[in-house]
Amino acid sequence: MTKADSSAASAAPDWAKVDLTQIPDIVTPPPGPASQACHARCTKHFKGLSGQVKLFPVAFESGRGCVLTDVDGNRYLDFSSGIYVATLGHCHPKVSEAIAKYANTLMNCHDFSTPIKTALVEKLAAILPGDLNGFQLYDSGATAVEAGLRVMRAATTHHEMISCFYDYHGKTYGAVSLGHVRSFVYGPARAPGCHMVPRPDVYRPLWTTDDGTIDTDKYIEFYDEYLDKATVHDVAGFVLEPIQGWGGTIMPPDDFFPKLRAFCDDKGILLMADEVLTSWGRTGKWLCMEHWDVVPDIVIIGKGFGNGFPVTCVAVREPYKESFESISASSSYGGNPMACAAALASTEVIEQEGLLARSAHLGEIALKRMEKMKSEHPIVGDVRAKGCLMGIELVKDRATKEPFDEAGKMVYQKAFQKGLAWIPAGHILRMSPPIVMDDDALMKGLDIIDEAIGETARELC
Numbered sequence: 486m487t488k489a490d491s492s493a494a495s496a497a498p499d500w501a502k503v504d505l506t507q508i509p510d511i512v513t514p515p516p517g518p519a520s521q522a523c524h525a526r527c528t529k530h531f532k533g534l535s536g537q538v539k540l541f542p543v544a545f546e547s548g549r550g551c552v553l554t555d556v557d558g559n560r561y562l563d564f565s566s567g568i569y570v571a572t573l574g575h576c577h578p579k580v581s582e583a584i585a586k587y588a589n590t591l592m593n594c595h596d597f598s599t600p601i602k603t604a605l606v607e608k609l610a611a612i613l614p615g616d617l618n619g620f621q622l623y624d625s626g627a628t629a630v631e632a633g634l635r636v637m638r639a640a641t642t643h644h645e646m647i648s649c650f651y652d653y654h655g656k657t658y659g660a661v662s663l664g665h666v667r668s669f670v671y672g673p674a675r676a677p678g679c680h681m682v683p684r685p686d687v688y689r690p691l692w693t694t695d696d697g698t699i700d701t702d703k704y705i706e707f708y709d710e711y712l713d714k715a716t717v718h719d720v721a722g723f724v725l726e727p728i729q730g731w732g733g734t735i736m737p738p739d740d741f742f743p744k745l746r747a748f749c750d751d752k753g754i755l756l757m758a759d760e761v762l763t764s765w766g767r768t769g770k771w772l773c774m775e776h777w778d779v780v781p782d783i784v785i786i787g788k789g790f791g792n793g794f795p796v797t798c799v800a801v802r803e804p805y806k807e808s809f810e811s812i813s814a815s816s817s818y819g820g821n822p823m824a825c826a827a828a829l830a831s832t833e834v835i836e837q838e839g840l841l842a843r844s845a846h847l848g849e850i851a852l853k854r855m856e857k858m859k860s861e862h863p864i865v866g867d868v869r870a871k872g873c874l875m876g877i878e879l880v881k882d883r884a885t886k887e888p889f890d891e892a893g894k895m896v897y898q899k900a901f902q903k904g905l906a907w908i909p910a911g912h913i914l915r916m917s918p919p920i921v922m923d924d925d926a927l928m929k930g931l932d933i934i935d936e937a938i939g940e941t942a943r944e945l946c
């Protein structure tokens with residue numbers, strides 16, 4: 486359990502309340518003329534866009550709380566938090582003030598100690614579970630993942646790593662080598678010693694018990710066999726997302742991580758949780774792993790950690806702290822004063838505004854609303870939510886569970902046109918509203934999705 490948890494589900498903070506008589510407000514069908522002109526000029530030079538932008542090329546001007554404004558003056562309800570990043574809404578006054586203070590005080594002094602960094606690491610040691618009390622700071626999820634992998638190797642003096650099908654850990658070479666490589670690599674595939682195994686997906690289980698429930702033991706038995714037969718017995722550990730984000734909000738069964746933790750302990754290998762996406766309130770806890778009372782040996786924290794300021798963290802348990810020395814862990818931007826101020830302010834806001842509980846509450850009411858959608862739309866195969874990490878899986882047929890990609894694309898575009906800014910992923914609709922959102926705004930966003938699913942089903946089915 487967390488050492489300092491927020492208890493009662495607080496009301497949404499006033500500053501982030503969405504006036505639903507005004508929002509969403511589509512004054513020009515998007516992408517409007519100003520968006521199109523800006524996008525055309527920008528993309529003459531700026532290449533390599535995400536699928537999200539390709540499917541809906543608007544240009545954004547500003548954001549405040551849970552509302553985004555495009556350059557045509559259209560205002561959208563934000564169900565994306567950027568890309569799971571602005572967890573506390575856009576431009577949270579306390580976070581922006583903290584960044585501005587250090588932008589005017591001290592921007593960089595390499596990895597020398599500073600009072601603001603000291604305050605941040607002391608805060609992290611106080612709130613993280615177990616003995617996760619050794620830290621290093623970075624400027625992106627991928628660089629932090631790479632450092633975590635280096636710590637893992639240094640701590641164990643072993644070299645092979647195991648991750649899971651459809652995990653995503655970033656786009657540097659080590660991270661790609663432990664992810665869904667086909668989408669992100671041009672050239673040689675994985676780095677040597679990087680292995681991939683299946684992981685339990687409650688909606689699409691590979692192995693089930695006689696009563697049809699997912700059989701977690703079979704996955705663990707498979708890992709045992711795999712370690713023995715498919716590695717050179719030089720395994721440093723497992724690297725996993727607690728819930729797969731890019732893969733489509735794929736939830737593990739509740740008994741999976743406790744069993745994997747016990748398996749790793751039994752084999753003498755480490756467990757690294759890539760919580761870049763799932764940490765800092767996104768799922769209603771500081772770390773998603775706390776839902777299952779599991780303390781990983783290494784944790785990567787990112788995205789919402791600085792609420793938009795690029796700051797990420799590698800946290801390790803007491804016995805592995807000294808391994809940061811062996812890997813020469815420092816970097817140019819890691820732990821700069823603005824970054825530390827952003828992370829500390831974000832952490833304090835989550836505590837002071839009771840936002841862990843708020844995120845958990847939003848997940849609960851969203852799940853009920855999405856269950857209703859499932860009961861009304863046969864193309865909705867599965868719905869899931871943990872805190873403000875949500876997903877709706879669209880299928881052509883509930884019996885075969887065949888993915889319905891065209892529907893996913895169409896629902897995404899239709900909802901965007903109605904004023905919902907969010908994240909597509911093929912047939913799985915992904916939602917990550919800011920955790921400061923009020924209940925009515927959340928319901929409004931889900932109503933828009935419901936409407937878009939209904940229209941799509943009528944057009945495609």
Ligand SMILES: Cc1ncc(COP(=O)(O)O)c(C=O)c1O
Pocket residue numbers: 625626627628630653654655656726730731759760761762787
């Ligand atoms: C689980 C996970 N790990 C790592 C990353 C990479 O983070 P970044 O894009 O900041 O490098 C991401 C980004 O989406 C992620 O979701």
